[in-house]
Amino acid sequence: xxxxxxxxxxxxxxxxxxxxxxxxxxxxxxxxxxxxxxxxxxxxxxxxxxxxxxxxxxxxxxxxxxxxxxxxxxxxxxxxxxxxxxxxxxxxxxxxxxxxxxxxxxxxxxxxxxxxxxxxxxxxxxxxxxxxxxxxxxxxxxxxxxxxxxxxxxxxxxxxxxxxxxxxxxxxxxxxxxxxxxxxxxxxxxxxxxxxxxxxxxxxxxxxxxxxxxxxxxxxxxxxxxxxxxxxxxxxxxxxxxxxxxxxxxxxxxxxxxxxxxxxxxxxxxxxxxxxxxxxxxxxxxxxxxxxxxxx
Amino acid sequence: xxxxxxxxxxxxxxxxxxxxxxxxxxxxxxxxxxxxxxxxxxxxxxxxxxxxxxxxxxxxxxxxxxxxxxxxxxxxxxxxxxxxxxxxxxxxxxxxxxxxxxxxxxxxxxxxxxxxxxxxxxxxxxxxxxxxxxxxxxxxxxxxxxxxxxxxxxxxxxxxxxxxxxxxxxxxxxxxxxxxxxxxxxxxxxxxxxxxxxxxxxxxxxxxxxxxxxxxxxxxxxxxxxxxxxxxxxxxxxxxxxxxxxxxxxxxxxxxxxxxxxxxxxxxxxxxxxxxxxxxxxxxxxxxxxxxxxxx
Numbered sequence: 108x109x110x111x112x113x114x115x116x117x118x119x120x121x122x123x124x125x126x127x128x129x130x131x132x133x134x135x136x137x138x139x140x141x142x143x144x145x146x147x148x149x150x151x152x153x154x155x156x157x158x159x160x161x162x163x164x165x166x167x168x169x170x171x172x173x174x175x176x177x178x179x180x181x182x183x184x185x186x187x188x189x190x191x192x193x194x195x196x197x198x199x200x201x202x203x204x205x206x207x208x209x210x211x212x213x214x215x216x217x218x219x220x221x222x223x224x225x226x227x228x229x230x231x232x233x234x235x236x237x238x239x240x241x242x243x244x245x246x247x248x249x250x251x252x253x254x255x256x257x258x259x260x261x262x263x264x265x266x267x268x269x270x271x272x273x274x275x276x277x278x279x280x281x282x283x284x285x286x287x288x289x290x291x292x293x294x295x296x297x298x299x300x301x302x303x304x305x306x307x308x309x310x311x312x313x314x315x316x317x318x319x320x321x322x323x324x325x326x327x328x329x330x331x332x333x334x335x336x337x338x339x340x341x342x343x344x345x346x347x348x349x350x351x352x353x354x355x356x357x358x359x360x361x362x363x364x365x366x367x368x369x370x371x372x373x374x375x376x377x378x379x380x381x382x383x384x385x386x387x388x389x390x391x392x393x394x395x396x397x398x399x400x401x402x403x
Numbered sequence: 404x405x406x407x408x409x410x411x412x413x414x415x416x417x418x419x420x421x422x423x424x425x426x427x428x429x430x431x432x433x434x435x436x437x438x439x440x441x442x443x444x445x446x447x448x449x450x451x452x453x454x455x456x457x458x459x460x461x462x463x464x465x466x467x468x469x470x471x472x473x474x475x476x477x478x479x480x481x482x483x484x485x486x487x488x489x490x491x492x493x494x495x496x497x498x499x500x501x502x503x504x505x506x507x508x509x510x511x512x513x514x515x516x517x518x519x520x521x522x523x524x525x526x527x528x529x530x531x532x533x534x535x536x537x538x539x540x541x542x543x544x545x546x547x548x549x550x551x552x553x554x555x556x557x558x559x560x561x562x563x564x565x566x567x568x569x570x571x572x573x574x575x576x577x578x579x580x581x582x583x584x585x586x587x588x589x590x591x592x593x594x595x596x597x598x599x600x601x602x603x604x605x606x607x608x609x610x611x612x613x614x615x616x617x618x619x620x621x622x623x624x625x626x627x628x629x630x631x632x633x634x635x636x637x638x639x640x641x642x643x644x645x646x647x648x649x650x651x652x653x654x655x656x657x658x659x660x661x662x663x664x665x666x667x668x669x670x671x672x673x674x675x676x677x678x679x680x681x682x683x684x685x686x687x688x689x690x691x692x693x694x695x696x697x698x699x
Contacts, residue, residue, distance in 0.1 A: 135584060136560035138567065143555065190518060195510035214491035218514065219563050222486060222521065223555040229525040230550030236543040243539035247532040250546070254526030259439065259519040264432035267515050271434065288431060 110393045114157065121156040121181065122148075124174050128231055142212045142220035143227070147185050150203050152403075155180040155293060158322075158394065159301040162315050165381070165388040168305020175235035176249055176304055179228035180297050183257050186224035187293075189217050191266060197352075229254070249300045256296035265289025269354075277355040283324070290330075291323030298322070298391070314383055318391060321377035325398055328370040331356035333402070335363060374399055406689045410453065417452040417477065418444075420470050424527055438508045438516035439523070443481050445499050448699075451476040451589060454618075454690070455597040458611050461677070461684040464601020471531035472545055472600055475524035476593050479553050482520035483589075485513050487562060493648075525550070545596045552592035561585025565650075573651040579620070586626075587619030594618070594687070610679055614687060617673035621694055624666040627652035629698070631659060670695055 125147060134140050156177030163173035192199040192207040193214060200210050209217035232250050239246040255261060265288025272285060298319035302312040334349045335358050349356045357366040374395050381388040421443060430436050452473030459469035488495040488503040489510060496506050505513035528546050535542040551557060561584025568581060594615035598608040630645045631654050645652045653662040670691050677684040 134555045134560050135580065136555060136563035136567075139555050139560060139563040186518075190514055193511075193514065195514060215489075215566050216563070218486055218489065218491060219559050219566075222482075222517075223559040225518065225521055226550050226554035226559065230547055230554055233543045233547035233550060236540055236547070240540075243543055244532055244536075247529045247539055247542060251526055251529035251532070254522050254529060258522035258526055259430045259432060259435050263515050263519040263522060264430050264435060267432035267435040267512070270511050270515075271432075284431065 117157045118153045121153045124178050139219045142216045143223050146189050146208045149205050155184050155297040158297040161390040162298040162301020163305030165384050166302050166305040166307030166311045172238050173301050173304045175231050176300050179232045182224040182228040186221040189221040249303050253296050256292040261288050261292030274353045279360050282355050286327040294323040295319035317380050318377045321373050325370045325373050328357045331358050413453045414449045417449045420474050435515050438512045439519050442485050442504045445501050451480050451593040454593040457686040458594040458597020459601030461680050462598050462601040462603030462607045468534050469597050469600045471527050472596050475528045478520045478524035482517040485517040545599050549592050552588040557584050557588030570649045575656050578651050582623040590619040591615035613676050614673045617669050621666045621669050624653045627654055
């Protein structure tokens with residue numbers, strides 16, 4: 108399959124849906140919607156929504172039904188970037204090569220834009236109820252799953268642990284916990300939610316979830332590797348920031364070669380686990396392989 | 404009816420449920436849960452959850468079914484207080500007589516605690532699905548309604564407008580819009596959600612919604628009056644802050660007497676509108692009357 112064309116097509120699908128869900132000038136408070144849109148359309152890879160759509164496809168589901176959930180995942184991801192970039196958090200001025208939300212607007216607006224995106228993500232999913240007539244319980248399960256992955260038991264908890272670990276030595280086990288929560292939980296939820304919405308059997312959803320968990324870990328390892336080896340122009344942010352900020356990384360703990368080898372092994376396992384899903388899971392496999400060679 | 408005993412009983416119900424939903428030491432990141440609990444159990448009046456339960460009662464519904472929704476509303480309210488108090492927003496050091504979340508912990512933790520509470524509110528509601536077997540579409544409608552009231556079309560939008568209006572002259576109409584969004588939307592959603600969850604007819608839910616809208620406006624007028632006339636010890640915060648911060652208020656725009664008269668007239672209308680609901684709406688009426696004489 109032509110992965111590049113596939114990703115481009117899916118990205119277009121997601122971008123058009125996001126534009127329809129959150130059009131310009133919507134709502135009574137123009138400024139906060141502008142800030143929400145500024146960050147939402149700042150050129151993200153749309154990895155989480157694409158994983159969700161690919162998860163639905165992998166069980167023979169309809170990508171149209173998965174689209175609101177996919178877009179909600181991107182809104183949650185974007186809110187987390189806005190808040191993580193704030194001065195009180197990671198204090199970043201650049202994101203994807205552009206000024207971060209609080210640099211482009213101001214801190215108060217950035218906090219509200221994040222809050223607005225997080226809230227809108229849940230509104231959007233609940234509002235998809237008519238698409239799920241007779242299967243409303245499934246939609247509620249998906250909302251619960253995504254909220255759990257995004258909240259204190261997942262992403263929010265991971266960011267807290269990450270901040271607490273800054274500047275001190277962490278073990279490989281601690282680093283895994285931080286990243287399993289901070290980035291892994293939502294990536295896993297994306298694939299799993301796709302499988303659920305797509306009408307997958309429990310066995311299929313379990314296989315997708317296992318893929319998502321390994322994918323999440325590989326994502327973080329390769330992200331760390333990029334920070335060591337990447338080029339600023341391709342990444343849209345400065346490499347070497349992790350070391351500068353005293354953040355623990357896999358290459359720092361394991362060495363570059365061992366970290367890369369581990370990522371490769373994990374992805375092999377993740378892809379093998381998709382065997383029961385057959386041909387329909389090919390996009391997920393391709394995205395997994397791509398992760399190992401990505402340059403941004 | 405004995406309103407004091409009623410409020411105490413309902414507050415107890417809500418507090419026990421919140422304690423069960425978010426117990427100490429829950430989740431992988433201890434600190435963020437501590438901060439969430441610190442603000443959630445800082446002695447709030449539990450007005451929104453009580454309105455939600457009273458809305459369910461008013462249509463003959465079961466308060467047990469409304470309890471997760473009621474608690475979610477309190478989590479959303481608490482998150483909004485935490486974020487509004489941040490230095491980049493209203494920059495408050497005291498809330499309900501205690502240090503605000505970012506003063507007790509730190510800014511990053513307070514941002515995450517707010518994010519965690521907002522996310523948990525939606526998780527909690529979606530997780531109530533088994534209580535709504537066969538009525539899942541109704542639960543989704545309630546989630547959508549609350550998200551809309553909390554997001555950029557409601558509370559978040561109102562806070563944005565409020566920040567933008569600081570230090571400049573606003574008209575009465577603008578002030579109404581700000582408060583309808585900032586505080587009115589969630590109060591209205593609380594009563595309406597109660598009516599929906601309680602199984603009210605569309606006519607009953609419409610009557611409750613109209614009550615909620617007027618209640619929200621009276622709430623803000625009396626809040627402004629308290630800021631002019633209240634005692635710090637009873638309020639748990641310093642009176643006169645609105646004037647100091649250059650915030651527009653109803654007494655400032657209308658005069659104290661006219662503002663009080665308007666609040667009284669609005670509450671009369673609100674209470675009259677509950678006539679079709681009969682005796683079961685008595686708690687809502689009593690809470691409405693109480694609003695006019697509240698001292699905190």
